[in-house]
Amino acid sequence: MIGAVLLIATPAFAGGIKGPWELDKKRNIVNENHETAPGSYITLPLIRFFQKYISPVDGERCPCFPTCSSYSLQAYRKHGFFIGTLMTVDRLFHEADIEKHAPLRKVGDRDRFIDPLENNDFWFADH
């Protein structure tokens, strides 16, 4: 346990870098000015915490664009807690075989499967 904490914490003090969470500048975080749907205030800080502190340590593993955390943030903001949660679960499930169903595009410095929110709420959302 102590070893794991040290393993995570050590890079934070190395080479003048405050921590891996500084890397979030490179990441895709959705527009902060977007109107937030009611009921999503509990989950948004959790996702932001994940984006800022956990994801940089875990590495860029999500093959999609927007990344699952950004997608989830958008879903909670647009549809609120319940539908936002359903859409997040849906994304985690259909990500498993996304390579056969979404176009691959160069985003930043790597190829990603394009799967925006609009591709999954077009059949029920009011546009």
Place this chain on the structure above:
Amino acid sequence: MDKNRIAGAYLQGEEFEKAANAAEDFQREHPNHPLRFRSILIQGKSIIKIGHTREGRKVLLNLAKETPDLRIRNEALMVVGRSLVDEGRFKEADEIFSRIDKESSLYKKAAKARRYLAGAEEIPLKSPELAGLLGAILPGAGHLYAERRGSAVFAFMFTGAFATATMEAFSNEHNELGCGLAAITGLIYAGNIFSAVNVAHNHNLKQTKAFKERIMDTTRVGMWVGGDGTFMLSLGWCF
């Protein structure tokens, strides 16, 4: 005369609003000019391209009734048919394509499109309701029905793992933990049903889009015929 050519050039350059305005100006300035019908065709096409499909189709259907020029009439009908296909109104599109004259150079394309349209009811669509129901009965089954095997396995294992953890927590009398896990499992289970419905909708969208694209490719009108007897060829390239 020049405004009509300008409108045509705008249409080719995909400046649809300018094309529609230039064509309208031409009709106002030359109400009895023989190129008036060509101008209305440009206007109708432009209005459809702008996105006012219903208005554009109305303009073109009136044109098809009024014009004595068969080439213009058939081209107008072809554009109306394509617009209806784009909106998924296959029966109406078929009826419009059937009105294209046999003597027209567009007839072969229209006939081919009609052959494709005859198979519209055979598009392999999935029922989102059934996908949701199957997902509710067995997590992952809805995904499997919508031909998403990878998602199906993941949905089954993920939901199953949380359900097992919840049962284990309750059987070991960790009731608080069990309640928390039960709430999470409930959301995951609901997400699994939502996901099954969503992948079925996406499957249908993909299939319908492929079907439409095949008809749109078949009915593409690549050459713009000038109304004054001149031919105007357009060259397009992708890079």
